[in-house]
Amino acid sequence: MPLSSQDRLLFPLPAPTAKIPAALWKEMLGPEPPLPAAELADHPLARAMAHAWKYSPYLKRLIRDDATRIARLLTEGPEAVVSAALAAVTSLNVDEMSTDDVMAALRHAKAAAALATALADIAALWPLEDVTGALADLAAAAANTALRAACRDVTGTTDPTGFTVLALGKLGSRELNYSSDIDLILLFDPGKLARGRRNEDPQTTAVKIAQRLVSCLSSRTAEGYVFRVDLRLRPDPDVTPLALPVQGAEAYYQSSALPWERSAFVRARPVAGDMALGGAFLADIRPFIWRRSLDYTVVRDIRDMSVHIREHFDQTEIDLYGYDVKRGRGGIREVEFFVQIHQMIHGGRDERLRLRPTLAALKALVETGKVSPKEADTLERAYRFQRAIEHRLQMVDDAQTHSIPDDEETVADFARFCGYRSERDLAAALKRHGNGVAKLYDQLVEPVASETRKVPLEAQALAGWLASRDLPPTDGVPVIEKWRSGRYRAMRSDRARALLEETLPAIAEALARTHDPRAALMRFDDFLSGLPAGVQIFSLFQSNPALLTLLAKVLTVAPPIADALRRTPELLDTLLDPGAAITLSDPTLLAESLELRLKRFDDLEGKLDEARRWVAENQFLIGVGLLERSITPENARAAYSRLADLIVPALADAAQEAFSRRHGRVPGADLIILALGRFGSANLTAGSDLDLVFLYTGEHDTPSDGPSSLTAAHYFNRLAQRVITALSAQTAAGGLYEVDTRLRPSGQQGLLAVTVESFLAYERKEAWTWEHMALTPARVVHGPEDAAARLLEGIKEVVCQPRDATKLRKDVLEMRAEMDTHRPASSPWDVKRRRGGLIDLEFIAQYLALREAAEGRLPPLGSPATILGRLTETDLLPQDVAQSLASAYDCLSAAQTVLRVGFDSPPQTADINAGMAATLSRCLGKTSLRNAEAALSKTCDAVIASWKTVFGAPRPPQREGKA
Incomplete structure (x- = not known):
């Protein structure tokens, strides 16, 4: 029966099948073998024994030495x-x-x-x-x-x-x-x-x-x-x-x-x-x-070791005679190095890669997206084959050898010991597997720099070299001389400066390809000035030249991302992890990755630091994905929101675990966290704060069961403050989110946490109209499912309660006018606050939801996008108006998402750099920033026109001189 594909993988050398002469049975097993001759003829171990007897003096001796052992082998x-x-x-x-x-x-x-x-x-x-x-x-x-x-x-x-x-x-x-x-x-x-x-x-x-x-x-x-x-x-x-x-x-x-x-x-x-x-x-x-940051110095070090091994064994080519299956080109060592390089680069950040066996680690590299299945198949088949050959070599005389013999007669016998008809067949298999490994290994460790690309040392020649690459010599010469001088901490070691010289041509090319090479040069200089060390980052650039192009773009297009990189250069690691984007887009994998990261730490401080690192890495990945157009603005907002959805309950649990060590738990009571605003809408952007309301189930006077007991009211108010601190405090790893709790009952004057019943009673009897508007995007992001369901049902009842349409309209318009007075738009690119912007759209959606929810014509709870989308399915507004509102929300949200990546606050048009201008223009489907700005104004004008249709009155102007 032919071997299956899986059998050929697991057993690369065929088992012996030749018929064994009766005389050989007697010679091996004596006159009274432990099994009848008929059974021996088909017994795989007996055939293997005869094969070993013929080709392996060492195994032949072991077979002769102990008849009892042979009997047990054949029978058991x-x-x-x-x-x-x-x-x-x-x-x-x-x-x-x-x-x-x-x-x-x-x-x-x-x-x-x-x-x-x-x-x-x-x-x-x-x-x-x-x-x-x-x-x-x-x-x-x-x-x-x-x-x-x-x-x-x-x-x-x-x-x-x-x-x-x-x-x-x-x-x-x-x-x-x-x-x-x-x-x-x-x-x-x-x-x-x-x-x-x-x-x-x-x-x-x-x-x-x-x-x-x-x-x-x-x-x-x-x-x-x-x-x-x-x-x-x-x-x-x-x-x-x-x-x-x-x-x-x-x-x-x-x-x-x-x-x-x-x-x-x-x-x-x-x-x-x-x-x-x-x-x-x-x-x-x-x-x-296991180093936390991606350490590409290991590629250079192992490459140098490989070159030394190949030179020592004089095996730059794969030839049968004398070939060393362990240390030769494409041999066992190169498979192991290939796997270990990836493990050492990525294993500090991903514990799933910290596996000892080579094939198990290779499988993990595939599962985490570091190595392709095709590459892994090539490596695994070669590794199993070469290890099998290595074992046969060592079985011959129990010698610690890894080399095929040199003489033809011995090689011919060895080929037959391996199951091949001739040494030519063995040679073909060795070359096929070895060349497959060598090709993959060379691609991994191939040097980037070459002697022909050296950068001039003298200032005059350097100036010409920079000019020929479209970089400004006036700025470039002193900047590069500063790098070479070792003035920056990252440049102080000889090795760092040597790596800099090797990488300079690629750096120059990357900077020159940006929209503003001079700005790119100065921002790259700023980036280097903040690095604690240079060897690892330049090794990283050598091993991943495309990363330089991306880095140059990010540095010039998005200053907030550039600042984050200067503070934490390890963020670049996320771009080199093939599995990171897959994990980010898959809620299950994303949750698993956070769980794996946090479970390394038993203390709250460690969890807080790791949570900040995890969020920063993923937010960086989202931001770069937006700039590179690998992530759409809509998907980016969903991804930002997924991060918060996971972090809030994780840190709430961690804070409560630490809090309970002293104060215990409140029997029958649970903390519930309600998300409102953009977080409730699952519509976060870079830098969004979190609108949270803290509630708890049970009675307010129930005591906790810890050594230092507190009533439920004190317990959950103090716990809520701990959770806020866990989410917002600056730690050694940086910040996380700003938390806004002003939407709780009675605003800043109210308790930080109240019972669910108190919250619903307040919303039914005392809350203002704007507070009910704020409830429409409500989501529970932490708490037991049954309690969350009861809370949301209560909120729906509040939103759906009958309303005086005239009073509702009056309250909404007064609230919007109040916001215009106190927080008007600051620029034409303030797409949130400008007339016809996102806040106007949110007011329209929330107003209509409160007005129509009781009749079931619009959903009582949902994001503005959901409500506006449903509006197109009703006859509440003319279809062209409803469609215009939904399209405007998509357009303005996309512009806001991109702008928040590039700016901490809305920019003036003159402050938008060329790279961001191109990104914004593409986002709005235009070819220039001027056309994009005009398209944005046209969209806002459509919203302003729709405002009159919805409210029966024109949208009032904002302060003079504003958008």
């Missing part, structure tokens, strides 16, 4: 043999055994597991994960048993408290290859480690334990060895002892470690000894491994 399967070997290692009674007996038992178990895993691999019974996982589990168990024996020899007790064994490399990720070293780092806590028999100092004791541990595992005896141990990944291995004090190691990794050591620790885990000590150490150095 490899799982049973490996499980028994693992159980034998973990159950050794080290206290009652000599060291020699422990070593012999470990080697016997290793031989059993080695044969079982090899035959399961050859027979295509186990995929790669099972083979490597079985070997890794045995290695971890053997290390723990050997450590207990070492501790007994040195300290008199088998208790390893204060001594931990960290596994790096393939043991750390449970991907151990067939004849692998195990990469260990040995650490100890001087205050917890037991004293040596001679009462030595802790360092001496720890080194003696380390020496005996290594000897127990690595020494060759008559039974062979267990695993070779490599301790060279510890800090400064040439000068440091075999075991290091945990505090010293932590200080090293936090301050002095090299980039490749970060890569090593991506797969680190404690495997033996004091597991709590090892786990705590890895937790302490987590900031060293």
Whole structure:
């Protein structure tokens, strides 16, 4: 039966199918084999055994050595043999055994597991994960048993408290290859480690334990060895002892470690000894491994390492003879580097990528949008194939080799051991997989700068160079000389300045492509002046040249975004995360991302900082999407609103959790947060504040159940203030939202939080007309569903109550005139307050909703857009007027959304830069700012005309000289 696509993926080398001569059965299994000849003929392990017998001297020896082991393999399967070997290692009674007996038992178990895993691999019974996982589990168990024996020899007790064994490399990720070293780092806590028999100092004791541990595992005896141990990944291995004090190691990794050591620790885990000590150490150095900002310095460092490896092995091309499947071009190491580069770039921000196994991490990279499914398929197929070849190489003689032999006869035999008819077929497969990996890897680490693009150093030549790129020499020369001088903090290191020189051509090209190159240059200078460091940002630009073009545009078009970038350059990271836009557009993924970010912190302060970072990143992404036209204004407002919808309840819960530690909870009562205004309409823009009303269920005098009890009224008023602080306070991570609570009952004079019943009673009997208007976009954004439903039902009743049409009209017009007096429009681009602007549209929508809701002709609750849209389905206004109002709201809302990205307050026409002018013009479907402004005025005029149709009176003018 042909292999399925999935089988070809999991088992890239075919299982042996050749018929086995009867004489070979007797030679392998003796005159009385454990199974009848007929069963042996079709038994996959028996065929694998015959295959190994022919091509692997090492496996042939293991088959000969122990008939009992072979019988168990054939009758019970490899799982049973490996499980028994693992159980034998973990159950050794080290206290009652000599060291020699422990070593012999470990080697016997290793031989059993080695044969079982090899035959399961050859027979295509186990995929790669099972083979490597079985070997890794045995290695971890053997290390723990050997450590207990070492501790007994040195300290008199088998208790390893204060001594931990960290596994790096393939043991750390449970991907151990067939004849692998195990990469260990040995650490100890001087205050917890037991004293040596001679009462030595802790360092001496720890080194003696380390020496005996290594000897127990690595020494060759008559039974062979267990695993070779490599301790060279510890800090400064040439000068440091075999075991290091945990505090010293932590200080090293936090301050002095090299980039490749970060890569090593991506797969680190404690495997033996004091597991709590090892786990705590890895937790302490987590900031060293997983950096919050996207760190593209790792691309350069690993690229340099790759070039060195390729040069050392002289394998810039993939050739069968002598090809190193681990370190050669397109080999195993490049697959691992490809995955680890992405992990180290993005893993500090996304915990889902912090996976040790290569294939599991590759799958996570696909799921988070960092790597395409096609790329991942190429890498996974190559990785499984190359690991299978690596295992066959090592099975031949149990040698730690990764290279195809050099001579034709040996290669021909090896090809057949791998299931190929000829070495030509093996060569074709190696090239196909290797070239696929090499192409993807080269694209990832390809250098950006070239020697032919160097920027002149002398001022005169530099001036000419700038002029040839349409950049102003008068401003450009002193600015670049300032960068080169190291005057800015980001430019003080030699490496930062070297990276600057390599990146300058791309920077110049990006600045020159903007609408105003001089302004772009000066804003880029302003951006660099605020950076705390330069190496990472220039490495980022090198790895992502298109980012420079986008950055230059943002710096010149949208000053508020530029200011945010200067304060927090890490915001650029969001643009490089392919999954960020997908997450932003999907409410479920967005909620999950916030939950993942906040759950890292147990304290309220940590949650507040992280919430601000999360909102800032997503708001930045929305703003840039608007400027790049990848997000429509309508979708942008929905996205801004989704962020607030998630943040408000998350921080309300966090604030209440902290508050309840002292004051407990009020039995039978819950906090409810009502959103009004633009938040209620789910129509937020950049910089929008949140109109909130805080309510609670239950009775106002019910006491809380905490150590410091409060009545419900005091409890929820104080809790509401805590929530407001959580949402609005400036923290180390910046600000979040301004909160406006003036729409609560009795406004600023009223209690901050009242019961639901009190709120509804006030709205029914005491509220002004404008307060009922404010209720039309009401939404509950926090609170139990049943209580929220009851509250909204009560609000609907308030909005739908019968009204005197004449009084309603009079109240609405007086309220609008009051707003004109106190807060008139400040410019023609004040699309919110100008005559015929958004506030006029909102008044029309809310007035009609209050007037018609009782008859069911318009919805009692909904955003202005919803109400105006429904208006077109009724005969309340002429159809052309209703359609004009709905279209005007869409047009003005779009202009407002774009303007709020570029300006903190409405600009004058003269203050709109060329880049924003182009963006606004496109938004309004025009080719110039003058035409866009005219179109805006025409839209507002249509609203003014409609005002008379709705209210029966002209829209009064605003103050003279205003819009």
